[in-house]
Amino acid sequence: MSRWISGTLVRRRDWAPGLATFGIDCAIEDFEPGQFFNVALDVAGERCKRAYSAASAPGAELEFYVAQVSDGQFTPALFELPLGAPIQVDPVPQGFFTTSWLPPDATELWLLASGTGLGPFVSMLRAGQVFTQFERVIVAHCVRDASALGYEEELEQLARERACTYLPVVTRAAPGEFALAERFPRLLDDGSLESAAGVSLHQRSHVMLCGNPAMIADTTAALILRGLKKHRRRDPGHITVEKYW
Numbered sequence: 241m242s243r244w245i246s247g248t249l250v251r252r253r254d255w256a257p258g259l260a261t262f263g264i265d266c267a268i269e270d271f272e273p274g275q276f277f278n279v280a281l282d283v284a285g286e287r288c289k290r291a292y293s294a295a296s297a298p299g300a301e302l303e304f305y306v307a308q309v310s311d312g313q314f315t316p317a318l319f320e321l322p323l324g325a326p327i328q329v330d331p332v333p334q335g336f337f338t339t340s341w342l343p344p345d346a347t348e349l350w351l352l353a354s355g356t357g358l359g360p361f362v363s364m365l366r367a368g369q370v371f372t373q374f375e376r377v378i379v380a381h382c383v384r385d386a387s388a389l390g391y392e393e394e395l396e397q398l399a400r401e402r403a404c405t406y407l408p409v410v411t412r413a414a415p416g417e418f419a420l421a422e423r424f425p426r427l428l429d430d431g432s433l434e435s436a437a438g439v440s441l442h443q444r445s446h447v448m449l450c451g452n453p454a455m456i457a458d459t460t461a462a463l464i465l466r467g468l469k470k471h472r473r474r475d476p477g478h479i480t481v482e483k484y485w
């Protein structure tokens with residue numbers, strides 16, 4: 241049951257048409273990177289509620305990375321919202337898509353996102369705890385068009401400074417424009433994701449997948465073929481997922 245508090249939309253960055261980061265000023269409870277918050281707006285006289293993963297680090301202004309769904313209920317109203325407008329937020333963080341649930345002996349963390357599924361990984365990378373928990377972090381972001389590579393400069397900068405590899409994957413790129421231009425399952429099957437990362441998947445790798453459910457299903461299947469298995473608290477494995485729909 242959500243307990244709403246009123247926040248204010250204070251910042252917005254548009255990455256491409258229908259793709260933006262929203263900054264909200266509101267008194268949320270402390271959260272772990274990877275968790276999400278329920279957010280609500282009144283749309284046509286009815287309260288409409290949706291889940292959004294925090295892209296901000298704990299303690300910073302709450303930030304969400306959002307794609308507009310043109311025939312959706314919530315996002316067209318969100319994208320119309322002017323700066324300074326109120327937005328309802330449940331201050332209690334939700335979810336278990338966090339690195340605190342992962343096996344303690346994992347050495348490399350692979351963060352594979354499609355579209356706005358990158359948001360929780362940005363939170364993890366900004367918070368920085370992943371760099372003490374793992375020897376190396378590989379973040380791969382799959383989008384159709386290069387214009388949808390939100391946070392690209394920040395991730396490139398991070399890759400220069402930390403034990404982090406950033407791999408943009410653009411499936412509709414012009415030939416030769418991006419080294420990785422196929423979906424994750426293909427890149428896993430032919431070994432090109434591991435070659436680009438300079439690291440191989442092994443029994444102490446952990447892979448977190450976030451975004452589109454078809455990407456998650458197909459990539460999980462490809463990882464299982466590589467000898468990895470789903471992670472459960474009582475049955476430790478290598479694959480942890482968050483589906484956006």
Ligand SMILES: Cc1cc2nc3c(=O)[nH]c(=O)nc-3n(C[C@H](O)[C@H](O)[C@H](O)COP(=O)(O)OP(=O)(O)OC[C@H]3O[C@@H](n4cnc5c(N)ncnc54)[C@H](O)[C@@H]3O)c2cc1C
Nearest residue numbers: 290291292293305306307309312313314315356359484485
């Ligand atoms: C735990 C969790 C965390 C989430 N975090 C985020 C987030 O950080 N950023 C975000 O953009 N969305 C996120 N979502 C999805 C979000 O809750 C909404 O479903 C989405 O914004 C669409 O809302 P809508 O009312 O406009 O569309 P709806 O009327 O609810 O239509 C839903 C349809 O929109 C499509 N859709 C849903 N989400 C997306 C998306 N992200 N990109 C493209 N198509 C989509 C699917 O086809 C889905 O069936 C999250 C969902 C969950 C369950």
